[in-house]
Amino acid sequence: LEHFTPLPSPYEEQNEVTILYNSYDAMIHEIKKLIKDNYEMKILSQEIELKALQAQLDPHFLYNTLDSIHWLALENDQIEISDMVTSLAYLFRKKIDNASSFMSLSDEIEIVNAYITIQKFRFQSRLQYHLTLNVVDDSIEIPKFIIQPIVENIFKYAVDNQDTPVSIIIDIKQHKECLQIKISDNGPGFPKDFILEESTGIGLKNIKKRLKLYYGNKGQLSIYSVPFEQTIIKIEIPLNLRR
DSSP, rough: OTTTOOOOOSSSSSHHHHHHHHHHOOOOOOOHHHHHHHHHHHHHHHHHHHHHHHHHHHHHHHHHHHHHHHHHHHHOHHHHHOOOOOOHHHHHHTTTSSSOOOEEEHHHHHHHHHHHHHHHHHHHHHHEEEEEEEEEEEOEEEETSSSSHHHHHHHHIITTOOOSEEEEEHHHHHHHTTTEEEEEOOSSOOOOOOOGGGOOOSSHHHHHHHHHHHGGGGGGEEEEEEEEEEEEEEEETTTTOOO
């Protein structure tokens, strides 16, 4: 960077000299910025490569460990532990699979069911879960992890913070060329003045941004909430449109 030095400002008002000076100075600043950005990009690239290497190592160890626990549980007739470990392994496997930003609706449902299976061991009768699926083809592709993070939020803000039973209802149906997903619960929900774009949480905002990225204004996320009665998060995905 030290090799690029701005010229001293001309003392007298000379239009051509001033223009040349300003152009040169702007060029030097731009070169410095590009060098700095390139340096930061290299550092970021190295960090990404390191994380990618860690991601390659950690899952292998994790899956082997979970598989060992699974078989040990079966040998000791601990079916519930075996089911929970199997669900956990499946959830992790899908979480780190970066092959595509999309997955089938059936896979997304399996992820939600695996997550619910794990949570049922913790909350037992306090958790009530019901899923209704009414679609022509559950192999249709939707954005990856579009439902599970919302369910996870329910546990974070509702199930964890109240002693009364929490009901989670997921209703998925196909209406013409649109997939409608409703996730409802009876937890604390959202205040009347809640504005998603101004909230500090990133989960719902991330989902809404992804919907807009993939489907434009036809990908929708809306919220209806009456605290401790019913909160509904509705997602609409056009089936014939994808950017």
